[in-house]
Amino acid sequence: MLFVSALNIAILYVTGHRNLPIDKIMLPIAGLLFTFMGNMMNNIKPNYFAGVRTPWTLESEDTWRATHRLAGKLWFTGGLVITAATLMLPSLPATIVFGAGVLALTFIPVIYSYVYFKNHQPQNNS
Helix, strand or coil: CHHHHHHHHHHHHHHHCCCCCCHHHHHHHHHHHHHHHHHHHHHCCCCCCCCCCCHHHHHCHHHHHHHHHHHHHHHHHHHHHHHHHHHHCCHHHHHHHHHHHHHHHHHHHHHHHHHHHHHCCCCCCC
């Protein structure tokens, strides 16, 4: 709710002050959201509604825990980097850094969960 409120305030402020680029407000706020969610990621229990929900994490509690431990650290750090970069860089490079950061924060935990699951499966010798 805090995030949505901050976005609404930012949109209203930028609407009244046309000389302020909206990406200088919206992208850092989104980076802070990743930081907050990364901080909460370790506390998420296995479920079908929140977290990195791949078939592998849902099947194995160990995979869920390992994936969310990595994702939490990654999202916290990535959110801080995104926030700092989008505040310091000009608009186009900031947008590119934001997009690349979001892709990395999305795909790294998914790939890690698959590799972890495959490496920690019981071996079936048939």
